[in-house]
Each structure stands twice: as C-alpha cells, then as structure tokens.
Amino acid sequence: MAGIKDLGVGIGWRSEIDLTVERLPGVDFVEVVAENLHIGHLPESVTLLLERGVPVLPHAVSLSLGSADQVDLHRVEHLGAVAEAVGAPMVSDHVCFVRAGGLDSGHLMPVPRTKDALDVLVANVKLAQRNLPVPLALENVAALLEWPDGELSEGQFLAELVERTDCWLLVDVANLYANARNIGTDPERFLDEIPLERLAYVHVAGGEQHGDIYHDTHAHAVLPQVLEVLDELCSRVAPPGVLLERDDNYPSDTEIASELAAIRAVVDKHRG
Amino acid sequence: MAAPTAARGTRLPPEEIGYLVAGPGRAAETALARLLDAGLVRVSRDGLVSAVHETELGTLTAVETFILVHLRKAARFDAVVRNAAKSQEMRTLHQQLRARRLTREARPRLAVWWVFLAFGVLLGLLALLEPWTLFGAVAFLGVGFWTYGAKPLTRAGRAALKGVTASDRVLAVALEGFRGRIGNQSAGELFGLPQSVVKMLPRKRKKRTGNRGGAGAAGCGSGCGSSSCGTSSSCSSGGSSCGGGSSCGGGGGGGD
Amino acid sequence: MAEIVEENDLSSARERLASRQAELLNALLANGPAPAGFDEQRLGVERRALLSKRRGIVRMLGPAVADELGDRFRPLFDAYAADHPRRAGSRAREDAAAFAEWCRACGELPEKLKARWKFWQSN
Numbered sequence: 125m126a127g128i129k130d131l132g133v134g135i136g137w138r139s140e141i142d143l144t145v146e147r148l149p150g151v152d153f154v155e156v157v158a159e160n161l162h163i164g165h166l167p168e169s170v171t172l173l174l175e176r177g178v179p180v181l182p183h184a185v186s187l188s189l190g191s192a193d194q195v196d197l198h199r200v201e202h203l204g205a206v207a208e209a210v211g212a213p214m215v216s217d218h219v220c221f222v223r224a225g226g227l228d229s230g231h232l233m234p235v236p237r238t239k240d241a242l243d244v245l246v247a248n249v250k251l252a253q254r255n256l257p258v259p260l261a262l263e264n265v266a267a268l269l270e271w272p273d274g275e276l277s278e279g280q281f282l283a284e285l286v287e288r289t290d291c292w293l294l295v296d297v298a299n300l301y302a303n304a305r306n307i308g309t310d311p312e313r314f315l316d317e318i319p320l321e322r323l324a325y326v327h328v329a330g331g332e333q334h335g336d337i338y339h340d341t342h343a344h345a346v347l348p349q350v351l352e353v354l355d356e357l358c359s360r361v362a363p364p365g366v367l368l369e370r371d372d373n374y375p376s377d378t379e380i381a382s383e384l385a386a387i388r389a390v391v392d393k394h395r396g
Numbered sequence: 397m398a399a400p401t402a403a404r405g406t407r408l409p410p411e412e413i414g415y416l417v418a419g420p421g422r423a424a425e426t427a428l429a430r431l432l433d434a435g436l437v438r439v440s441r442d443g444l445v446s447a448v449h450e451t452e453l454g455t456l457t458a459v460e461t462f463i464l465v466h467l468r469k470a471a472r473f474d475a476v477v478r479n480a481a482k483s484q485e486m487r488t489l490h491q492q493l494r495a496r497r498l499t500r501e502a503r504p505r506l507a508v509w510w511v512f513l514a515f516g517v518l519l520g521l522l523a524l525l526e527p528w529t530l531f532g533a534v535a536f537l538g539v540g541f542w543t544y545g546a547k548p549l550t551r552a553g554r555a556a557l558k559g560v561t562a563s564d565r566v567l568a569v570a571l572e573g574f575r576g577r578i579g580n581q582s583a584g585e586l587f588g589l590p591q592s593v594v595k596m597l598p599r600k601r602k603k604r605t606g607n608r609g610g611a612g613a614a615g616c617g618s619g620c621g622s623s624s625c626g627t628s629s630s631c632s633s634g635g636s637s638c639g640g641g642s643s644c645g646g647g648g649g650g651g652d
Numbered sequence: 653m654a655e656i657v658e659e660n661d662l663s664s665a666r667e668r669l670a671s672r673q674a675e676l677l678n679a680l681l682a683n684g685p686a687p688a689g690f691d692e693q694r695l696g697v698e699r700r701a702l703l704s705k706r707r708g709i710v711r712m713l714g715p716a717v718a719d720e721l722g723d724r725f726r727p728l729f730d731a732y733a734a735d736h737p738r739r740a741g742s743r744a745r746e747d748a749a750a751f752a753e754w755c756r757a758c759g760e761l762p763e764k765l766k767a768r769w770k771f772w773q774s775n
Contacts, residue, residue, distance in 0.1 A: 139440055139441070139442060139444075140438075140440050140444065140446055140470065141438065141440070142440050142441045143438070143439065143440060143441060143588060143589075143590075144438060147588060167441070168441055168590075169441050191673065192666045192667070192669035192670030192673055193666075193670065221673055223740040223741075224670065224673035224674045224676070224677045224740075225670070225673065225674025225675075225677055225678060226674075226739060226740050227674075227677045227678065227681050227682065227737050227738065227739065227740060228737075228738040228739060228740045228741070228742060229677055229680065229681060229702055229738075230702060230705055230706050230709070230738060230744075231701075231702055231705060233673075233676075233677075235673075236669070236672065239665075240665040240668050240669050241665075241669055243661070243662055243665045244662065244665055244666050244669050247662055268694060268697050268698045268701055269690060269691060269694040269695060269697070269698050270691070270694070271672075271689075271690075272688070272689025272690060273689065337697055339701065373449035374438070374446070374448065374449055375448060375449050376435045376448045377435065377438070378435065469712070469715045
C-alpha cells in the first residue's frame with residue numbers, strides 16, 4: 125500500500141515526553157492516541173514533528189469494535205478527523221471490546237473467538253471503514269483470561285477478520301508474548317496463521333512479570349523475550365514499521381534511545 | 397551537604413551561588429537546573445516537570461531531594477521552583493549560609509539616612525565647642541549607620557561570587573536564572589526548554605537606578621520564605637524580586 | 653432476501669454476544685456472578701488488574717484526595733469501585749469526582765478539602 129511502506133522505527137508520542145520525542149535521534153515516525161487530540165488545536169510538538177516530515181499515525185483505544193453494540197460513529201468520526209488533521213496514511217484500533225451492558229471496563233478486553241463474535245466484529249469494522257477517510261489497521265490485544273468455547277486460534281481469527289474486511293494488521297509483539305505467557309498462545313503458530321502481507325506495522329512495549337502473570341504495563345522496560353518475538357516476526361517478513369509504546373514511568377532520554385536502538389538492531393539484522 | 401571547604405576559596409556549589417546572587421528563588425531554579433542537567437527530571441512543552449523513572453540518583457542536595465520527592469506527580473515548572481524556594485530545606489540552606497558568614501541579616505536603607513549623618517557630623521563639629529554634644533553626635537552617627545542599611549551579602553559572600561562565570565549551563569541559571577540571557581539565548585534554551593515554559597517564571601526585576609550592587613554582587617534578591625531581606629521582603633514570586641525600599645539589590649546580579 | 657436473513661443472523665449474534673460480554677463485565681466490575689466456563693482464578697486476576705488500572709487513573713486525576721486519604725485510599729476506592737462500576741460513556745474525571753463525593757458522603761473526607769483543592773489548582 126502506498127504511504128505505509130518503510131515507516132522505520134518510531135515511538136508513541138505522549139505529551140509528558142514531547143520534548144524527548146522531538147530530540148531523540150532515530151525517531152522515523154510517531155503514533156498519537158486519537159482520543160487525546162482535539163481537532164483545531166493540535167499540540168505544538170505534533171505540529172513541529174509534522175513540519176519536519178515525521179509521519180504521525182492516529183491510534184484509537186475506544187472504538188470498541190468487538191462490542192456487541194453498534195459502533196459509536198462519533199468516535200469513528202473523531203478518529204477520521206484526527207487522521208485528516210495530521211495527514212495520516214492509516215489509523216488503527218484494537219480487536220477488543222471496551223464497553224458492554226452499560227459498563228465501561230476502562231481496558232481493551234479480548235473478544236470470544238467464536239463465529240458470533242467474528243460476525244459482529246466484521247460488521248462493526250466494515251461500518252467503521254466506510255466512515256474513515258484512510259485504511260484501518262487492527263491490533264491484537266493482551267489477554268489475562270481466555271473465553272471458553274473459542275472456535276478459532278487467535279491467528280485464525282485475525283486471518284478471517286482480514287479476509288472478510290480487508291483491514292490491515294498491527295501486530296503487537298508484546299501482547300503476543302503476554303498471551304504466550306498468560307493464556308498459552310503459540311507465537312510462531314500465530315505468525316504462521318496471520319496474513320503477513322497485510323502487516324501495517326508492529327508495536328513493541330515493556331511489561332512486568334508478577335508471579336505467574338505477565339502484565340503488559342507499558343511502564344517498564346522491554347523484555348529481551350519480547351524482542352525475540354520481534355526477531356521471529358522479522359525472520360518472516362520485513363515489517364513496514366516498528367513502534368515503541370511507553371505510557372508511564374518514563375525513563376531517561378538515554379534509556380528510551382537505547383530501547384529504540386535495540387529495536388532497530390533486530391529489524392536491521394534481517395535486512396541485508 | 398555543602399562542602400565545608402567551599403567558603404575557603406574553592407568554588408561554592410551552584411545552588412549556593414544561586415542563593416547568594418538572587419535568593420531562594422534562584423537557588424530553587426539552580427537546583428532544578430542541576431536535576432535537568434543530570435537527566436533526573438524532564439519538562440514537557442506544557443511546562444510539566446516530572447521525575448525520570450528509575451535512575452541512579454547520585455549525590456543530591458537537600459533542596460534537589462525535596463524537588464524530586466515532590467515530583468511523584470508531575471507539577472508545573474513555576475510551582476516546582478516556588479515550592480522549593482519556600483521549603484524548609486531552603487531555609488536550612490539560608491541558615492547555613494548565615495552560619496558561614498556569607499550572608500547576614502539585611503536592613504533596608506531609610507531614604508533619610510543622610511539626615512542622621514548630617515546631624516551627627518554637625519554635632520561632632522559642635523563638640524569642638526561644647527564637648528557634651530559628642531554623645532549626641534555618636535548617637536546620630538549610630539542611627540545614620542543603622543538606617544544606611546546593610547546588604548545581605550557579607551564581604552566573604554561577595555568574595556565567594558568573585559570570578560564565578562556562566563561556564564556551564566547550571567551556573568548560567570545560578571547567575572542569570574532560566575529567564576536570564578547568556579549571549580543571545582536564554583539560559584532556559586541551554587536546557588532545550590521552550591520560551592513558553594521559561595516564561596512561566598516571574599520576570600527578573602530590572603535593576604533599580606541607584607542600586608549600587610555590581611554584577612554578581614548585588615546579592616540575595618528574593619526573600620521568599622526566608623528573611624534575608626528582613627521584613628520588607630516580599631514573597632510575590634519564586635524569582636528574584638525583593639521588597640520595596642530595601643538595599644538588597646534588584647536581584648539577580650543585573651545582567652540585562 | 654439473503655441480506656435480510658443475514659441481518660437477522662447478525663442481530664441475533666449481537667444479542668448472544670451482548671449478554672456474554674455484559675455477564676463478563678458485570679462479574680469483573682460489579683462483583684456479579686462468575687460466568688460459566690471461565691477460570692475463576694483468572695477472573696480474579698483480571699478483576700484486580702482492571703481495579704488497579706482504574707484506581708491508578710483516579711489517583712492520578714485527584715492526587716489531593718489520594719494524599720488526604722493516605723493508607724485509606726486503596727480500601728476506600730476498592731469499596732467504592734465495586735458499588736459504582738464505570739458506566740459506558742462516562743469520563744475518567746467524572747469517576748474521580750464521584751469518588752471524592754462518595755468519600756465526603758461517607759464522612760471519610762472533610763467538606764473543606766474541596767476548597768483547598770481549588771486553591772491548590774489555581775496556584
């Protein structure tokens with residue numbers, strides 16, 4: 125797809141680290157959380173990055189495309205407006221549900237991997253796509269629990285979703301690692317099953333092992349095991365982009381720079 | 397905390413230099429500058445200061461520690477400076493500088509101080525004819541001396557600042573403040589801070605005419621939270637303003 | 653015709669999914685009964701993770717309330733949270749404000765804190 129090729133290595137732009145993101149070497153693209161931006165007054169830092177020619181990709185967390193309810197078109201409209209404001213080639217959200225039964229979980233919850241859930245998800249995604257000005261990429265989430273009676277593996281479920289909606293995939297290797305640790309997903313099988321030619325880009329994030337549970341916190345350092353999953357992915361396909369997500373407990377500029385360098389080293393290893 | 401040898405010739409720590417140049421507000425700015433320099437805190441474009449997570453802290457002064465402890469949650473740039481200037485740790489620093497005789501209790505100068513001097517001299521001359529007026533002369537000269545006021549910096553304090561230049565960006569903040577200018581850029585810019593952040597701090601008070609404090613020796617501007625300028629000091633800002641009518645300089649060594 | 657059948661299929665799929673999702677969130681957020689087939693221990697892990705995330709956000713948005721409550725913040729918030737799950741469409745700030753209000757109503761926070769909070773903000 126034109127425009128999404130070769131994003132390079134990027135980082136999630138957050139207002140707390142805006143100056144850091146601006147001065148870090150080797151930030152080829154950034155992602156902004158769409159819900160945090162207001163059309164009409166983009167943060168100065170985002171404008172500055174755009175002026176420098178750094179691609180800015182909106183990432184949504186609240187469409188709740190896996191919800192049984194209809195998609196909230198106001199949220200879709202906002203995401204589309206952010207995409208236009210930053211001239212983004214693509215937007216993204218997650219394969220998850222956030223709200224159900226009048227409650228808000230405040231989190232990206234996994235959907236059951238059943239035919240029912242897939243039918244609803246496909247309908248929601250198609251409606252969102254019709255109301256978005258640019259292509260939509262969907263991301264695999266980290267789950268702490270497994271729905272009973274799943275009919276498909278996670279990879280098969282995503283492959284079906286792509287097949288039926290023509291959406292793009294945003295593969296989060298930290299979530300894949302988390303699911304491997306917590307619910308026994310096989311990362312290699314996952315990577316075998318998803319259509320890698322529809323890979324938009326990749327997320328990398330840090331987390332923390334707590335007892336027998338791995339928590340995808342985005343507030344800790346990236347584990348070497350997560351980079352190994354990235355390595356596995358890169359051995360199959362050259363990802364158009366890889367982006368580091370850090371949402372809290374921001375470390376020093378040097379530490380962030382070295383995490384980006386470690387990601388770049390993995391990507392470069394497979395380019396030759 | 398402060399190196400005890402500092403008063404004897406070797407250079408003072410930047411925070412103390414900041415204090416001597418323009419009072420607790422400047423010392424607070426200097427402490428923040430050092431934390432920024434060491435990569436222990438970061439500032440965002442909207443002026444929020446936050447502590448950098450999980451870093452080797454190294455050796456910190458009490459004021460720097462105060463700032464870091466209170467940055468569990470991000471705080472506005474100006475609030476960080478103001479709260480540090482008003483902290484107990486800053487009062488302790490003030491007392492230490494006093495104990496080392498680098499500063500003293502400052503007295504504001506009375507506008508009519510010279511009247512007492514004139515009377516004293518007059519009575520002194522009169523004493524050649526009427527010796528008993530000598531007592532009056534001494535009394536008037538004493539009052540004249542008192543109302544002349546005293547700068548907060550002692551001779552030792554001024555000597556300690558002698559030769560201190562903005563040789564690095566922390567010292568630049570100590571001498572001029574984040575808003576002060578070093579060459580053609582503001583000291584804040586040396587830290588990559590946007591003007592919108594630096595301008596959160598109160599503007600440096602312009603040097604008043606008649607202020608006799610030279611650059612770097614004006615001394616101890618702000619009385620925020622401490623009493624280097626006596627009761628006349630105001631606490632209007634974390635920067636370097638000083639109460640009206642005092643002799644303690646326009647604050648901030650009068651760079652611009 | 654085929655489209656209508658598809659629409660009907662979809663709306664019944666939505667209904668079935670809706671009740672399953674609602675049942676799960678009710679169990680996780682509002683101390684509802686555990687839905688059948690789920691690992692009880694994992695439900696507990698997820699419940700704690702969601703609660704901890706929500707607590708962290710409220711602490712971040714209302715540090716004055718959290719500081720005032722000190723060690724009581726966590727147990728009080730956890731008690732509040734189970735009785736007041738976040739409604740769909742509500743904002744995190746409303747959640748933080750509602751928690752402070754709840755604490756005041758319970759007598760855990762003095763009324764005056766509100767004024768001080770404003771003073772602090774305006775400063």
